[in-house]
Amino acid sequence: MNFVNYAIGFLVLFASIAAADNGTVSTRKNANSAYKELDGSSTAKKSGGEIKHTDRYSQYEGKYAPKDQPQSQPQVITSIPEDFPHPVIMVIPALNSKGLSGLQVVTNNPLARAAMDGINEYLTQRRYEVKYLEGNEALDKVIQVQNSLASSDEDLAYLASLVLNADVYIKFSGSVDRRGIVTVELNAYESSTARLLGTQNSTIDSHGRMEKIDQQANLKTAAKKAMPGLESKIYAYWADDLREGNKYKVIMNIRGDYDDSQIEDVEEDIVQNVKAKFKKAKVNTMTAKTIDMVVYSDSDDVNDVYSQIRKAVKSTASTKKINITKKLIIMDVL
Numbered sequence: 347m348n349f350v351n352y353a354i355g356f357l358v359l360f361a362s363i364a365a366a367d368n369g370t371v372s373t374r375k376n377a378n379s380a381y382k383e384l385d386g387s388s389t390a391k392k393s394g395g396e397i398k399h400t401d402r403y404s405q406y407e408g409k410y411a412p413k414d415q416p417q418s419q420p421q422v423i424t425s426i427p428e429d430f431p432h433p434v435i436m437v438i439p440a441l442n443s444k445g446l447s448g449l450q451v452v453t454n455n456p457l458a459r460a461a462m463d464g465i466n467e468y469l470t471q472r473r474y475e476v477k478y479l480e481g482n483e484a485l486d487k488v489i490q491v492q493n494s495l496a497s498s499d500e501d502l503a504y505l506a507s508l509v510l511n512a513d514v515y516i517k518f519s520g521s522v523d524r525r526g527i528v529t530v531e532l533n534a535y536e537s538s539t540a541r542l543l544g545t546q547n548s549t550i551d552s553h554g555r556m557e558k559i560d561q562q563a564n565l566k567t568a569a570k571k572a573m574p575g576l577e578s579k580i581y582a583y584w585a586d587d588l589r590e591g592n593k594y595k596v597i598m599n600i601r602g603d604y605d606d607s608q609i610e611d612v613e614e615d616i617v618q619n620v621k622a623k624f625k626k627a628k629v630n631t632m633t634a635k636t637i638d639m640v641v642y643s644d645s646d647d648v649n650d651v652y653s654q655i656r657k658a659v660k661s662t663a664s665t666k667k668i669n670i671t672k673k674l675i676i677m678d679v680l
Contacts, residue, residue: 437476457561457562457565460563460566460569461568462518464573465532465569495597526556528561539640546576590625594673606634616637624641651675652667663680
């Protein structure tokens with residue numbers, strides 16, 4: 347009975363990273379709750395930086411991996427050139443419906459920390475730049491970006507990836523059943539559009555071992571085991587996307603005093619002029635109050651890209667810069 351109670355207790359604890367966030371966030375209060383302990387970001391690389399990982403359970407890692415039922419291994423990427431630009435990646439637990447922040451999950455749940463450590467360790471060893479959600483400095487930026495949007499129902503993980511200048515963000519979730527079988531699922535998204543790039547999962551059988559140290563070790567192993575397959579999907583997108591140019595998400599809030607017929611003309615002119623200015627531009631959504639689009643540019647300077655957009659729009663309307671990060675431009679059209 348104690349064993350059953352323990353297993354149930356663990357499942358309740360780990361539920362915070364087992365469910366994806368299906369809700370939306372529309373107010374500053376929700377944003378503050380979801381990221382109230384967010385304190386900036388730190389970057390770790392294979393060299394030139396300290397990887398903030400703890401390996402208290404490293405001696406146990408993989409100890410109880412199944413030997414009788416070997417699983418086929420995902421294809422491992424081995425041909426990336428040394429000088430090939432890697433995407434910057436942010437890793438965060440899938441947020442639950444209660445709005446618990448990713449940082450809180452990792453801080454309060456050593457099982458979530460173990461899975462996150464496995465992913466981050468794999469990435470840094472493969473020369474990726476990893477963005478960490480640690481501390482409070484980025485909170486105001488996330489809220490500022492959210493409040494700058496005409497529609498504030500964006501996924502906060504998505505907004506955080508834009509604020510932290512990540513090209514890709516990975517959400518992870520995990521579970522463990524009564525037999526001690528650990529399952530981890532990873533989902534990778536492209537930051538500029540929140541497009542799903544791929545999903546990968548893996549399973550580790552601990553053969554009935556339910557001690558926390560074993561669960562942590564197997565979660566870390568399962569997360570690392572899933573990464574080669576997910577990396578292949580990320581790389582396929584990244585290599586193809588680089589041919590198009592640098593990608594920027596552009597949000598234009600229509601603030602001018604236009605009637606309904608004028609709005610349509612203004613928006614049509616803006617979209618056509620922006621498309622003519624860049625090698626590629628794609629509209630995600632367009633309403634009477636907002637134009638949400640992605641532009642591709644050869645320039646890697648976001649301020650230069652904003653200047654080009656401003657010149658493209660100038661013949662139709664005046665503009666005002668609201669918020670700019672490495673990958674996101676928010677502006678008003680007056």
